[in-house]
Amino acid sequence: MKIAVARGDGIGPEIMEAVLKIFQANKLALEYEFVEMGKWVFDKGFSDGMTPESKITIETLGILFKGPMETPKGKGVKSVNVTARKTWNTYANKRVFQTLHGVDTVFSRAGIPIDLTVIRENIEDTYGGIEHMLTHDVSLSRRFITRPGSLQLIKYAFEMAKKKGTWRITCGHKANIMKITDGLFLDCFYEVAKEYPELHADDVIVDDLCMKLVTKPNEFDVIVLTNLQGDIVSDLCAGLVGGLGFAPSANIGDHICIFEAVHGTAPDIAGKNIANPTALLLSGVAMLRHLGFMENAAIIENALLYTLESGVHTGDFGDKSIPASNTTEFAEAIISNFGKTPSRGAKPILPNMPATPTLFKLAKNPMMISKETEEEKIVGVDMFIESEEQPESIAKKCQRHAGVKFKLVSISNRGTQVWPTGSVYTNLVNQYNVRFESLDEDPLNQQDIIGLYVSLSGNFKICSSELLNMWGGKRAYSLAQGQ
Numbered sequence: 001m002k003i004a005v006a007r008g009d010g011i012g013p014e015i016m017e018a019v020l021k022i023f024q025a026n027k028l029a030l031e032y033e034f035v036e037m038g039k040w041v042f043d044k045g046f047s048d049g050m051t052p053e054s055k056i057t058i059e060t061l062g063i064l065f066k067g068p069m070e071t072p073k074g075k076g077v078k079s080v081n082v083t084a085r086k087t088w089n090t091y092a093n094k095r096v097f098q099t100l101h102g103v104d105t106v107f108s109r110a111g112i113p114i115d116l117t118v119i120r121e122n123i124e125d126t127y128g129g130i131e132h133m134l135t136h137d138v139s140l141s142r143r144f145i146t147r148p149g150s151l152q153l154i155k156y157a158f159e160m161a162k163k164k165g166t167w168r169i170t171c172g173h174k175a176n177i178m179k180i181t182d183g184l185f186l187d188c189f190y191e192v193a194k195e196y197p198e199l200h201a202d203d204v205i206v207d208d209l210c211m212k213l214v215t216k217p218n219e220f221d222v223i224v225l226t227n228l229q230g231d232i233v234s235d236l237c238a239g240l241v242g243g244l245g246f247a248p249s250a251n252i253g254d255h256i257c258i259f260e261a262v263h264g265t266a267p268d269i270a271g272k273n274i275a276n277p278t279a280l281l282l283s284g285v286a287m288l289r290h291l292g293f294m295e296n297a298a299i300i301e302n303a304l305l306y307t308l309e310s311g312v313h314t315g316d317f318g319d320k321s322i323p324a325s326n327t328t329e330f331a332e333a334i335i336s337n338f339g340k341t342p343s344r345g346a347k348p349i350l351p352n353m354p355a356t357p358t359l360f361k362l363a364k365n366p367m368m369i370s371k372e373t374e375e376e377k378i379v380g381v382d383m384f385i386e387s388e389e390q391p392e393s394i395a396k397k398c399q400r401h402a403g404v405k406f407k408l409v410s411i412s413n414r415g416t417q418v419w420p421t422g423s424v425y426t427n428l429v430n431q432y433n434v435r436f437e438s439l440d441e442d443p444l445n446q447q448d449i450i451g452l453y454v455s456l457s458g459n460f461k462i463c464s465s466e467l468l469n470m471w472g473g474k475r476a477y478s479l480a481q482g483q
């Protein structure tokens with residue numbers, strides 16, 4: 001079996017060397033094809049941080065084991081890590097956080113065991129990076145939460161939870177505020193949950209979830225979240241078990257999977273051979289299990305746990321009275337402990353099994369599903385305009401443009417209604433949303449909207465616009481605060 005390996009930047013090559021040494025000593029029947037990715041590839045002029053040959057290798061082999069990679073700052077280039085996850089639709093980011101004996105934390109001292117799995121959506125949300133300056137003062141980020149994108153993630157989470165024998169699967173969200181986007185994610189969660197009646201599925205608002213995780217982490221098992229909230233919550237969970245040095249990550253797609261540590265390139269300690277390779281090793285162990293190397297994975301993980309338990313540590317953690325090992329010595333200690341079993345948390349040695357073969361070529365895009373069975377009606381439009389005027393004078397001008405098809409119903413500033421009612425205490429920025437609805441609730445078409453757009457542009461700079469749709473008699477847009 002062959003996989004693609006990218007050494008990465010900063011501490012990447014050092015920790016990757018340590019991990020591959022451990023794999024080699026374990027006599028893994030695994031071959032590596034090293035690929036060119038990372039900062040130095042950006043510097044060579046490849047704008048997405050990888051060479052075309054590397055892309056072909058990864059797409060052919062289907063598995064990428066990668067070290068952390070630096071995103072060059074201020075050059076307008078996007079992170080190669082994010083590009084890789086999105087390009088290859090690795091839609092589920094799975095991070096497992098377990099108590100590691102020998103790693104001192106508040107919870108290990110209190111004898112509270114932690115075993116959390118965070119499944120984070122990996123493609124959508126604000127990570128599309130679709131951002132615009134609407135005026136010189138106002139920036140806007142678009143947040144995509146889609147039904148197919150949420151469903152594929154949530155189905156993976158439930159399937160994984162079932163295999164794991166999960167006792168609780170929880171959706172973290174902010175649907176109380178973001179009723180449409182997080183509301184859609186939450187609806188998808190409960191829709192999938194119906195297919196798994198044997199699992200206890202529930203939901204918690206993300207801020208409450210954070211509070212509960214730091215007070216009672218043992219009350220959770222599998223947690224499913226959208227991308228940005230999942231990013232934050234998973235780093236919080238990393239802190240519960242000892243920090244980023246112990247946080248592995250698997251980016252799972254139907255065709256390509258990427259295994260990597262959660263931490264970055266640690267430029268402050270790069271080149272010194274002192275970095276902690278545990279997170280990358282745990283990611284590698286997850287990859288071995290994914291590939292069916294169950295026995296090798298258990299032997300390596302038990303040796304790691306035994307090593308940690310015996311007090312061997314790198315400089316970033318552990319008992320300071322015991323001298324720290326460097327990266328190479330830490331890897332050698334693990335190798336010398338092959339066959340040993342830790343006193344707590346030992347992994348059962350299961351036989352290796354063949355990996356499930358995957359078909360790498362897509363015949364058609366399975367994401368293009370949509371449920372347009374309901375009646376769709378355009379009932380208005382939100383026009384986002386630039387203006388330094390007060391709401392009353394904007395309203396007067398807008399009403400002149402409303403014509404015979406539209407009525408002006410609301411003006412809001414940063415989501416808070418300021419006309420027809422509002423408060424003098426609401427602070428204003430130079431960008432308003434003027435909401436027009438159809439007069440007499442007559443259905444509108446796109447030509448009507450364009451007509452209004454042209455008319456309104458005589459008075460205002462229109463920064464952007466959004467249609468107001470009714471689907472099956474239900475509003476497919478939010479109301480302004482106070483509307």
Ligand code: NAI
Nearest residue numbers: 068069070071081245262263264265266268269275276316
């Ligand atoms: P970082 O994770 O590289 O470092 C944060 C702190 O943790 C530093 O003090 C570092 O020394 C320490 N640290 C991290 N990993 C360690 C390890 N294995 N052993 C011991 N100490 C460790 O985060 P930072 O500084 O924000 O990012 C540095 C670069 O890494 C940036 O260019 C960023 O874009 C990139 N990055 C890449 C990621 C990836 O490839 N998946 C993820 C996160 C950041």
